[in-house]
Amino acid sequence: MSGARARVAALGAVYSDPAALRALQEERFAAQLDRLRTRHPRYREMLQGAEVASLDDFARIAPTGKSDLASDPEAYRLDAADPSDILWDIAYTSGSTSAPTPIFQTARDFRAILTAQLHMAAIRGMSADDRIANLFPLTTQPHGAWTRANHAAAALGCELVVGLGGAAADDYPVTRRTTEIVRMLERTQPTVLWGVPSYLARILEAARSADVPLTGIRMFAASGEACPPALQAQLTQLAAEVGSPDAVVSNSFGASELQCGLVECVPGTGFHNPAPDQFFFETIDDDGAPTSDGEPGRLALTHLDRRGTAFLRYVLGDVVEYTIEPCPECGWAGGRVVAHHRREGSMVKVRGNLFDVTVLGAAVGAVDGVREHQAVVRTASDGMDELVLRVVETADGALDADAVQRAVRAAIRVTPRVERVALFDIHGATGSLKPRRFVDERSS
CATH class of the missing domain: 3.40.50.12780 (ANL, N-terminal domain)
Structure with missing residues (x-):
């Protein structure tokens, strides 16, 4: 069996x-x-x-x-x-x-919900022997992702450490900076990193840059956003570079209306x-x-x-x-x-071309040198719609803006204007669960 x-x-x-x-x-x-x-x-x-x-x-x-x-x-x-x-x-x-x-x-x-979390863990292969790192951000409103990861560990009876990333608050500054989270992971050596996959990649990049070994990672429990093959490959490569060559990505399909996720x-x-x-x-x-x-x-x-x-x-x-x-x-x-x-609702029309923003996102994410992106549709000074791609490049600075334009044009028949931005410009200061990858700034 x-x-x-x-x-x-x-x-x-x-x-x-x-x-x-x-x-x-x-x-x-x-x-x-x-x-x-x-x-x-x-x-x-x-x-x-x-x-x-x-x-x-x-x-x-x-x-x-x-x-x-x-x-x-x-x-x-x-x-x-x-x-x-x-x-x-x-x-x-x-x-x-x-x-x-x-x-x-x-x-x-x-x-x-606790029972459903136990079933999720059993299906995807998590157990009481794991050490879970909850790397979801502390959001402005209570969100199921952050709380249920903690509850899953409680139901399993396994060790848990919570990153507590997110936007800082002046009144009660309890959130941690990326460097603090990396050092916490070094100290606790978790076996499961649970969070939004693009943020998990960000944490591992920081660990790699700081020469912090994380040798116990065996699973990424990815939630909160799509984790396409390119992002999965990035996660496993980063894990190998910090000392965990056998880590796998356990993808999921979640919804707030469930307070759990469908898992592989x-x-x-x-x-x-x-x-x-x-x-x-x-x-x-x-x-x-x-x-x-x-x-x-x-x-x-x-x-x-x-x-x-x-x-x-x-x-x-x-x-x-x-x-x-x-x-x-x-x-x-x-x-x-x-x-x-x-x-549903992911179809957008720009300059007469109708396209799916998920197709756009997949095309951008597959380009070498792209760490994160945000597509913005706005009205240009000439009154026409324009597509702007705000792109965060990887640490090696290998982003080719022309390659981004070519990939997007081939995928959706619209040529974007490419802007290099900082990661903060996409995630913002709101402590949101995931980056906002598409914004329509048109008035109608």
Whole structure:
């Protein structure tokens, strides 16, 4: 039995048995449906008179959009009914195009989150023997990434060290500078670096420059942004240069509405739903009708067992291919995202050319000498749109601006103006979870 298969088997036979798992999901959904009909401000009204009794009846329910939640977050929070429904914590979404939106967790939800974190760890191969370094920044609003990494270590019972990077505050200056974080890592020698991959690379570059050996790294738990092959290769190369030649990148697909992430058992096997008894995923078309298993569609989430913020057919904003076929590597039957096509709303038009900003980002990230970037669309002095690429070059100063222009022009048929900037100009002083890689400064 492979290591991945053994880890999954240890979580329980139900997670490798599609029929048994579906029966459990239906049982959980029936109870959740009763709660939504009686205690949920928004779905109580929506479900009135609706003939919905099982997961097969989903096509009769209108999807919920992010704008629906943002307009009235309290309407998606169940009314408290018993002591376990008391508020435990609040996490906020980190979207860059709207105000942060609260996601409420009850005391019972928090225990469910801990369970999901244990499943994530088992699937990706983390254990109580690891030493985790939480390198997410301390953000302005409570965010699930920073807090849940700490909670995952608590649930596992493993050692934890927290970088506590982020923007400094005058009143209570508790955050650490990069040099302080590097020295902390040298002292503790973690086995898992958990954080936004571009920031993990930044920390390792600082360690390399300071000749700090980090010889115990075996895994990067990457979250918070896409980690394409070029960035994965950069991370493993940097790890080798500081003394950890066998480190691997464990990618993930997270969402604030989950308070956990879908993870890989082995790189390239797809993002596994770690708690299919808590979360049900489907893909839908533009009209809300389910798409076939493994066919592209908009990923939608339904909570099967939740007491705080709870959703029915909530559209997360990603176009993916999702399958419930068991993973051929580990046997997990809880469902997997096997291909991610794009984020919805990522299509932009500049000078008559329509392009996907994710394609733009991949093209820039593949150019040698690019450490970080930000694409800005603005109106030029002649009244026409222009695309500006603000690029941070790597420490060796090998950036070729012409190569950036050629790569972008080949990918999206738009020639950008390239500006060299400092990393701070992209991350800014807000202590944000991740760099803002696309900004549209046009007034309309």
